[in-house]
Amino acid sequence: MREPRNRVVRVRRFGGPDEMEVVDAPMPTAGPGEVRVRVLASGLEYTDVTIRRHLYPQTMHLRPPFVLGYDVVGEIDQLGDGVRGFQLGDRVADMTVVGSNAAYRTLRADDLTRVPPGVDAAEAAALTLSWTTAYQLLHRTARVQRGQRVLVQGAAGAVGQALLTLGRMAGLQLWGTARGEHTGLVRELGARPIDYQREDFTRVLPGGFDVVFDGIGEDSYRRSFAALRRGGLVCAYGYTAMVQPQRRLFTMSLWMSRLYLWRLLLGWLPGGKRIRLYSINLMRARHPAWFREDLERLFGLLAAGTIRPRVAERISFDGVTQAHRRLEAGSLEGKLVLCPDLG
Known part of the structure; x- marks a missing residue:
């Protein structure tokens, strides 16, 4: 059986799309209270553009090289010590801000939201940042x-x-x-x-x-x-x-x-x-329960077929740089989603 391989989308210096690179990275190991996931889908967001250009206040402390990836849907393939309530094979989602444009990554178990069986992973990833933002703007803020x-x-x-x-x-x-x-x-x-x-x-x-x-x-x-x-x-x-x-x-x-x-x-x-x-x-820092509650509600609507986020394209690692150019051009009518299993 072939050993799993980790690949990541890394910012080597702040700037344009050509300042990103796809590289092999060490395989992470789940620590206490963590799980490791095989990434099924990770959104490519316009917010990634602001992070890459060093214009995003929440990541102003970061210095290259670092891995992009604001959100993630993955399948648990390793459990760290002390993790309860999850098992191998569970599908979960999280909003990570950085680090999720990868084939594998670790996540804190306490931060995870379950993804219902049968839900398309790319559509679930499309909900995590954009639709939770919209829901909270409508019902928590306005x-x-x-x-x-x-x-x-x-x-x-x-x-x-x-x-x-x-x-x-x-x-x-x-x-x-x-x-x-x-x-x-x-x-x-x-x-x-x-x-x-x-x-x-x-x-x-x-x-x-x-x-x-x-x-x-x-x-x-x-x-x-x-x-x-x-x-x-x-x-x-x-x-x-x-x-x-x-x-x-x-x-x-x-x-x-x-x-x-x-x-x-x-x-x-x-x-x-x-x-x-x-x-x-x-909002998540002040009201952490709201994020999970709102994302679970959205996943329920997705599972029921009540909502259907538009996925413009499922992108492989080789297509990430061009995907960022498309993000900057601003002509998309749907979400670009990195799906590591595509290659």
Whole structure:
């Protein structure tokens, strides 16, 4: 029987897609309280781009070389001492931020969420970051109510699609901004599309939106703020407009500091408009039970066929660099997922 081989996607220096490499790595061993998994699927996220370019605050302490991989679905093939409640062959998921674009990796047993039998591993991986983010934005952060008028910025992206799908299930009236070529997808997902290259979304709805979800961060969310009704809420969860090759972490940190200061001042601005800044990592740190609870709920909906995340393509290790170029181009209508068993 052939010995298992570990391969990983490693950042050798901060920068563009060509600064990544796929290399052989030592086989990890599960320590006390850990399991080792054979990775079945691991998402390739736009957040990986910000990490690779050293523009992601949560990983600012990392220095290359390190392994990318924000989330993982795997099959347990080794149990560490003291692990209870799991056995070899169980399928599990976790959000790891880094380290999961690999053939094998270890995980803390206490952090794991079970993946239901029969669920496609790539679809389960597509849920872990993007759909949990969307669910928590809707129900933990905005606490949406049926009938509210909601705008989703970047509606054709992974989180945007999840917001539209889950928002429709919650009975919301939905609008979504997207490029012209993606307006058909936005309409298919139950929202009224807004071609942001041709239309001014701040003027689409007289009186303004109840909630705007914004992962773009253009002009420090000011246009999203302008699109609100009196007393409305912007939920800010990303800043893809700021991710440019010439940006540096200090510049990003300064921008985010100004944003937090702006948030503190919002209570004094006319109209009672509000902004809430969402980070899935901070939410999980403050309320660890919520992450598992919300992901389990999403896995249940996936197992029942109620939701179906779009997987644009299943990628082998050899396709990772090109996949990152596609992420940066921003023309995807689904999730790219690394599946190590493809080669």
